[in-house]
Amino acid sequence: MRTLAATRGTSLAALSAMLGRNAAYLQQFVTRGSPRTLDREDRRRLADFFGVDETVLGGAPVRRGFMVPRLDVAASAGAGAFVDGEIVVGADAIDPALAARLGLSEGQAGIIRVRGSSMEPGLLDGDLIVVDLSRRLPGVRGEVFVVRIDGTTMVKRVARGPTGPVATSDNADAPPLPDAPVEVIGRVVWLMRAPR
Structure with missing residues (x-):
C-alpha cells in the first residue's frame, strides 16, 4: 500500500481522509494489521483510485463464471435447419458450481437456440440450451440431444436402438423425421429460458 501511495504521490493519511476515516486508519492497517482486513467498500475505493485489482489490497479473488460459447447454430425442433458451420457469436457465463453439477468441461459445451415446436412442451421456440x-x-x-440427420441439425429425444440411435419428437403433431442415420452431437443438459 505504501508503494502504491508513493507512486500516486499521496500519503496514507490523505488516503484515509479520502475514505472518510481518521488519519491513522491506513497507517495502522499497514504497520499493525489493524484492522485485519480492509472494509470491502474501502478496498474497492482504493483499488479504483490506484487502478489495481482488489486482490492486490487483500481482497478475495473474484469468482468468475464458467464461460460457454454461444454458437450461431439453431437446433431445429421443427422441420430442421441446415448448418454450414459452427460460428461463435459470443459467450455466456454460467455459475461454476452449476457447471460442475452438470459435469461440463471447458471447451466441451456450447449454447444454441431452439427453433420450432416439435419438442414442446419441454422446449419452446427461442429457448437457449x-x-x-x-x-x-x-x-x-x-x-434430449442435439443431432444431425441428413445434414440437418435438430434437437430431439434420442434413445439407443438395436442398430444405432433413434430420434423422436416430443410433440405428437410434429412432422416425421427423415429416414436417415442419426449423428449425435451432444446432450442437452440445461435450459436457459427468458420469462414469457
Missing part, C-alpha cells in the same frame, strides 16, 4: 458435446451416448430410455 446448454449442450454437453462430450456426451454422445444415449441410453435406452431416451434423453
Whole structure:
C-alpha cells in the first residue's frame, strides 16, 4: 500500500481522509494489521483510485463464471435447419458450481437456440440450451440431444436402438423425421429460458 501511495504521490493519511476515516486508519492497517482486513467498500475505493485489482489490497479473488460459447447454430425442433458451420457469436457465463453439477468441461459445451415446436412442451421456440458435446451416448430410455440427420441439425429425444440411435419428437403433431442415420452431437443438459 505504501508503494502504491508513493507512486500516486499521496500519503496514507490523505488516503484515509479520502475514505472518510481518521488519519491513522491506513497507517495502522499497514504497520499493525489493524484492522485485519480492509472494509470491502474501502478496498474497492482504493483499488479504483490506484487502478489495481482488489486482490492486490487483500481482497478475495473474484469468482468468475464458467464461460460457454454461444454458437450461431439453431437446433431445429421443427422441420430442421441446415448448418454450414459452427460460428461463435459470443459467450455466456454460467455459475461454476452449476457447471460442475452438470459435469461440463471447458471447451466441451456450447449454447444454441431452439427453433420450432416439435419438442414442446419441454422446449419452446427461442429457448437457449446448454449442450454437453462430450456426451454422445444415449441410453435406452431416451434423453434430449442435439443431432444431425441428413445434414440437418435438430434437437430431439434420442434413445439407443438395436442398430444405432433413434430420434423422436416430443410433440405428437410434429412432422416425421427423415429416414436417415442419426449423428449425435451432444446432450442437452440445461435450459436457459427468458420469462414469457
